[in-house]
Amino acid sequence: xxxxxxxxxxxxxxxxxxxxxxxxxxxxxxxxxxxxxxxxxxxxxxxxxxxxxxxxxxxxxxxxxxxxxxxxxxxxxxxxxxxxxxxxxxxxxxxxxxxxxxxxxxxxxxxxxxxxxxxxxxxxxxxxxxxxxxxxxxxxxxxxxxxxxxxxxxxxxxxxxxxxxxxxxxxxxxxxxxxxxxxxxxxxxxxxxxxxxxxxxxxxxxxxxxxxxxxxxxxxxxxxxxxxxxxxxxxxxxxxxxxxxxxxxxxxxxxxxxxxxxxxxxxxxxxxxxxxxxxxxxxxxxxxxxxxxxxxxxxxxxxxxxxxxxxxxxxxxxxxxxxxxxxxxxxxxxxxxxxxxxxxxxxxxxxxxxxxxxxxxxxxxxxxxxxxxxxxxxxxxxxxxxxxxxxxxxxxxxxxxxxxxxxxxxxxxxxxxxxxxxxxxxxxxxxx
Amino acid sequence: xxxxxxxxxxxxxxxxxxxxxxxxxxxxxxxxxxxxxxxxxxxxxxxxxxxxxxxxxxxxxxxxxxxxxxxxxxxxxxxxxxxxxxxxxxxxxxxxxxxxxxxxxxxxxxxxxxxxxxxxxxxxxxxxxxxxxxxxxxxxxxxxxxxxxxxxxxxxxxxxxxxxxxxxxxxxxxxxxxxxxxxxxxxxxxxxxxxxxxxxxxxxxxxxxxxxxxxxxxxxxxxxxxxxxxxxxxxxxxxxxxxxxxxxxxxxxxxxxxxxxxxxxxxxxxxxxxxxxxxxxxxxxxxxxxxxxxxxxxxxxxxxxxxxxxxxxxxxxxxxxxxxxxxxxxxxxxxxxxxxxxxxxxxxxxxxxxxxxxxxxxxxxxxxxxxxxxxxxxxxxxxxxxxxxxxxxxxxx
Numbered sequence: 024x025x026x027x028x029x030x031x032x033x034x035x036x037x038x039x040x041x042x043x044x045x046x047x048x049x050x051x052x053x054x055x056x057x058x059x060x061x062x063x064x065x066x067x068x069x070x071x072x073x074x075x076x077x078x079x080x081x082x083x084x085x086x087x088x089x090x091x092x093x094x095x096x097x098x099x100x101x102x103x104x105x106x107x108x109x110x111x112x113x114x115x116x117x118x119x120x121x122x123x124x125x126x127x128x129x130x131x132x133x134x135x136x137x138x139x140x141x142x143x144x145x146x147x148x149x150x151x152x153x154x155x156x157x158x159x160x161x162x163x164x165x166x167x168x169x170x171x172x173x174x175x176x177x178x179x180x181x182x183x184x185x186x187x188x189x190x191x192x193x194x195x196x197x198x199x200x201x202x203x204x205x206x207x208x209x210x211x212x213x214x215x216x217x218x219x220x221x222x223x224x225x226x227x228x229x230x231x232x233x234x235x236x237x238x239x240x241x242x243x244x245x246x247x248x249x250x251x252x253x254x255x256x257x258x259x260x261x262x263x264x265x266x267x268x269x270x271x272x273x274x275x276x277x278x279x280x281x282x283x284x285x286x287x288x289x290x291x292x293x294x295x296x297x298x299x300x301x302x303x304x305x306x307x308x309x310x311x312x313x314x315x316x317x318x319x320x321x322x323x324x325x326x327x328x329x330x331x332x333x334x335x336x337x338x339x340x341x342x343x344x345x346x347x348x349x350x351x352x353x354x355x356x357x358x359x360x361x362x363x364x365x366x367x368x369x370x371x372x373x374x375x376x377x378x379x380x381x382x383x384x385x386x387x388x389x390x391x392x393x394x395x396x397x398x399x400x401x402x403x404x405x406x407x408x409x410x411x412x413x414x415x416x417x418x419x420x421x422x423x424x425x426x427x428x429x430x431x432x433x434x435x436x437x438x439x440x441x442x443x444x445x446x447x448x449x450x451x452x453x454x455x
Numbered sequence: 456x457x458x459x460x461x462x463x464x465x466x467x468x469x470x471x472x473x474x475x476x477x478x479x480x481x482x483x484x485x486x487x488x489x490x491x492x493x494x495x496x497x498x499x500x501x502x503x504x505x506x507x508x509x510x511x512x513x514x515x516x517x518x519x520x521x522x523x524x525x526x527x528x529x530x531x532x533x534x535x536x537x538x539x540x541x542x543x544x545x546x547x548x549x550x551x552x553x554x555x556x557x558x559x560x561x562x563x564x565x566x567x568x569x570x571x572x573x574x575x576x577x578x579x580x581x582x583x584x585x586x587x588x589x590x591x592x593x594x595x596x597x598x599x600x601x602x603x604x605x606x607x608x609x610x611x612x613x614x615x616x617x618x619x620x621x622x623x624x625x626x627x628x629x630x631x632x633x634x635x636x637x638x639x640x641x642x643x644x645x646x647x648x649x650x651x652x653x654x655x656x657x658x659x660x661x662x663x664x665x666x667x668x669x670x671x672x673x674x675x676x677x678x679x680x681x682x683x684x685x686x687x688x689x690x691x692x693x694x695x696x697x698x699x700x701x702x703x704x705x706x707x708x709x710x711x712x713x714x715x716x717x718x719x720x721x722x723x724x725x726x727x728x729x730x731x732x733x734x735x736x737x738x739x740x741x742x743x744x745x746x747x748x749x750x751x752x753x754x755x756x757x758x759x760x761x762x763x764x765x766x767x768x769x770x771x772x773x774x775x776x777x778x779x780x781x782x783x784x785x786x787x788x789x790x791x792x793x794x795x796x797x798x799x800x801x802x803x804x805x806x807x808x809x810x811x812x813x814x815x816x817x818x819x820x821x822x823x824x825x826x827x828x829x830x831x832x833x834x835x836x837x838x839x840x841x842x843x844x845x846x847x848x849x850x851x852x
Contacts (some may be wrong), residue, residue: 044748051741058734128519128706137519139706197521243673255610257671327727329807334485337800338734341481345741348474352752403733407726439470 030380037357037381044356048349049388052432055342056389057396059335060425061404064397066332067421068414069224069325073211074154078315080278081152084110084290087308088297089251090267098308100219100321101247101269104238109293115286116275118148121234123270124217125242127196129182129230138182141245142195143228144237152276153216160189160204168235173204178229195230198240206231212413216274218317221325222246224410238263244270274314287311327408339432346436354440361445371445378441386433390426397425461784468753472785475745479789479825482738484796487821488804489731491811496728499721505650505660506556507594508714510547510682512691513555515708516698517675523704524672532702533669536678537586539701543693545686550588553669554581555677556662557716560655562674566619566663567639568627575627581652582640583664584609590618590664592681593650600634600645603666615665616644620652623661641665654720675708687712727808742825743832746782750836754778758843766845778837779830786829790822797821 038045072078085098088106102110107121122145128137146166149155158176163169172195179186179202182193186205193200213223232242241259247270248256254266262268277283290309297303312320354361361374405412465472518524523532533551540549554561564582568575583589590602598621607615617640624633624646633643640663649660669676682690694710711719718725754761761774797813804810 047744047748051744054737054741058737137704137706139519241673245674256673326807327723330727330804331730333800333803333807334488334731334734337481337485338738341478341485341738341741344474344478344481345745348471348478348745349748351471351474352748356752356755404726404730407729408723 026376027380030377031384033377034381034384038384041353041356044349044353045385048346048353048436049385049392051342051349052346052385052389052429052436053392053396055339055346056393056425056429056432058400059339060393060397060421060428061400062328062331062335063424064401064417064421065325065328065404065411065414068416069213069328069411071213072315073213073215074314077152077154077276078215079313080276081314082275082277082283082286083310083312083314083317084273084275084286085310085312086110086290086294087305088294088303089269089305090303091251092304094306096305096308098310099249099251099269101244101249102271102273103267103269104264104271105266106269107271107273109297110273110275110290113275113286113289115277115282115289117278117282118152118276119274120146120149120152121271121273122146122149122216123237123244123248123272124222124228124246125237126245127230127242129178130194131182133194133197140178140195140229141225142230142232142237142242144232144234144242146234148276149216149231149274152274153211156207156209158205158207159187160202162204163233166234168239169233170198170200170236171203171233172200173206173231174202175206175227175229176208179205195232196240200232210413213318215314215317217246217272218323219247219272219321221323221410223318223323224325224413226413283311325411328411343432343435346432347439350436351440351443354443358443365445374445375441378437378445381441382430382433382437385437386430389433390429393425393429394422458784461781464781465785471749471752475749475785476789476792478742478745479786479829480792480796482735482742483790483793483818483821483825484800485731485738486735486824487793487797487813487817488800488810489728489735490817490821491801491813492724492731492808493728495809495811496721496724499724500717502651504557504713504717505595505648506713507681508717509712510684510687511592511713512680512682512687512694512710513713513716514678514680514694514698514710515555515675516678516705517672517708518702519704519706523702526668529672530668533586535701536698539697540678540680540694543690543697545682545690547681547683548588548591549678549680550586550592551669552586552589552677552679553584553672553674555679555713555716556581556593557651557713557720558653559720560653563653563656565639566623566627566661569637569639575629577623577626577657577661579653579656580623580661580663581656583662584667584669585664587666589666589679590647592679594681595650596648598646598648599632600643602645602647606667607665609665609667609670614641615667617641618645618647618664618666619643620649620660620662621646622649622658623663626658626661638663651717739825739828743828746785746829746832747836749785750778750782750833751839753781754836754840754843761840761843762845765843771841774843775837775841778840779833782829782833783826786826787822790818790825793821793825794818 086106087098089099111119122143125142125144127140127142129140130137147163150162162173163171176186179188188202188205191202193202209227211227214225214227215223217223238259241257243256249269251267254262254268277286291307294307294309318324401415405415518532522528537549537551540546562582563579566577566580586606587604602618603616607613609615617638619633627638628636633646636643650662651659652662680690691710695707698705698707764774801810801813
């Protein structure tokens with residue numbers, strides 16, 4: 024320990040002798056690491072798997088069951104109610120749920136000002152498929168229409184001031200609904216069950232309503248809906264159920280490869296039967312997309328973050344080169360001192376130990392600087408790309424990664440100078 | 456100083472020079488691509504929209520009760536809102552629309568000539584349902600036909616007349632006159648000048664407009680207001696209160712000028728260009744620090760050599776130029792390598808974002824910027840070198 028303090032003392036003296044080059048080295052390395060880390064945070068979190076145990080078991084089936092002919096089209100990214108009904112016949116999936124999102128206004132009573140809320144209109148298996156935690160109450164007994172809803176914990180607290188509110192009634196768009204459940208804290212990031220059109224960047228919804236009630240009460244999709252015939256958007260209860268009005272996402276849980284293969288075959292048979300019955304003219308273009316691949320399938324990956332990742336990596340490299348350059352100059356300036364120590368009997372391992380302590384000290388300063396710069400850079404990125412703000416959070420894993428990266432970069436920066444100082448010709452170094 | 460001697464001088468510091476060259480090449484590559492991206496974003500923001508951007512306000516709003524989202528209450532609400540806004544001093548014209556212009560995406564559909572469906576089809580054309588003053592608010596020039604003066608329901612027995620933009624008319628009717636012809640949405644009543652509709656649409660200037668009551672406002676609707684050029688701010692400040700007084704059962708999502716709306720349309724590109732510019736500035740700073748440190752260290756290490764040169768008759772100016780020349784040579788070599796790096800980076804970036812390819816004059820401009828920065832950075836160490844006395848040479852003896 025005494026020896027360590029000695030090394031630290033020597034390092035400190037060395038820094039004090041020429042503080043500016045040292046500060047510049049630390050600053051440049053901190054800049055490179057900070058900028059790289061802030062973007063890496065977004066990149067890492069946007070590409071993280073919110074359901075690592077299930078993401079290879081949940082699938083989004085898409086069919087080309089549309090009343091127009093297209094030979095090389097992808098199937099629509101959302102399904103019609105009637106197409107979902109045809110898929111729903113299958114008993115192969117362990118769980119299945121159709122869903123879409125809508126907007127609404129929630130209040131306790133007519134005299135209260137309305138609170139805008141996002142509504143997920145779905146079926147009961149949604150909660151088990153996406154591991155949605157329940158704090159109070161229960162979910163719907165079946166998939167029938169009912170005037171019952173579930174609230175997120177934050178919404179219950181915001182509207183009613185507490186979470187134990189099961190059985191109470193609320194007005195959602197002037198219709199009376201009974202609260203049957205309140206969710207626990209839950210934020211699925213990225214929100215992969217709603218990936219089209221970059222919706223996966225948004226937070227999960229405030230209110231959960233049965234799918235059939237959503238159609239009965241004419242809740243239109245707030246994200247993506249399209250018609251391929253003369254369906255009227257204002258008549259969801261009738262046209263929405265019978266015509267080619269597409270607005271539903273549909274997820275199935277297929278636990279084994281055998282189930283997945285069977286479901287693919289089921290989809291193929293369905294399309295063939297429908298075509299034979301003259302209900303659609305297009306060739307089969309079925310898709311069964313895994314949850315973890317859904318963003319890529321819809322082409323929704325964040326190009327800006329990706330482009331900036333390339334550039335920040337380049338910047339980190341430049342910073343490492345620059346810091347190495349400065350570090351080399353610093354060591355060359357101190358070379359006489361190193362050589363003198365070698366001449367007076369210090370062996371190479373002792374010098375290497377001294378340089379390792381130097382590196383440790385530099386890593387500490389750099390880590391602190393990088394964290395500050397990364398924080399500022401994250402704030403800046405949030406203000407320039409506000410849509411990504413949910414992905415700005417740091418966790419222990421990310422901080423550890425930054426620390427390891429800082430150590431590695433500091434090691435790279437001091438590696439060549441230390442080798443040159445320890446292994447150069449002593450005579451030559453003393454003469455210089 | 457002859458070029459080969461400069462090369463020789465650089466060769467004496469192989470590692471340091473190599474590190475500097477790599478940095479300069481990468482800085483050059485990033486700087487060049489940042490300029491390209493910034494240039495592209497600027498062009499996007501400056502492209503003609505065909506709209507009065509500064510003095511047009513867009514209010515996006517939605518009734519908070521179901522009753523107000525349906526006729527007849529909705530019709531009454533719209534009439535009252537339009538009347539109230541017209542009384543605000545500085546308002547020239549006001550209209551409602553199911554959606555505003557200058558959006559990423561929105562309500563759109565196919566427009567085609569029913570007689571030549573496949574050949575004439577324009578996909579994903581923004582479909583506007585508006586009040587008659589829409590054309591006046593956006594100052595859209597009528598190129599042919601007459602604008603509809605009364606609202607006719609889109610889903611009525613008689614089809615509501617359609618107004619289309621010039622580029623859409625040319626696409627659907629193959630550059631032939633469109634007025635009086637039929638598209639799948641109704642008979643064409645007029646053709647108006649192009650304006651920017653939706654970014655994700657097939658072509659940004661394709662637009663189809665029908666003067667009709669709003670079908671429904673579950674997705675909200677827009678009020679478009681043109682003001683006199685000096686009263687936009689005042690009108691904007693008054694709008695929330697005016698609309699709340701008409702009916703408080705509404706949610707106002709935003710009030711923006713169309714200029715702000717256009718900025719938002721390219722906010723992602725603007726964000727990336729800003730970040731790259733900031734990063735380029737940092738890289739230039741880092742390169743300047745490197746050049747400074749390199750020149751300063753070189754001066755300190757070679758004081759005796761410089762002293763000897765001075766003793767042998769080299770002027771201060773020559774020493775100064777010599778040191779600068781060394782850095783200029785390094786920068787020039789870095790720029791040559793940087794062109795290759797810039798090409799690679801451009802190709803890599805083009806795989807993820809839309810970025811123009813390199814042109815011939817941009818590398819020259821970037822090289823000039825880099826040379827300027829390096830010159831500024833080495834100026835002080837070069838000045839120090841000129842202060843070295845010829846007497847320093849005697850210390851070597």
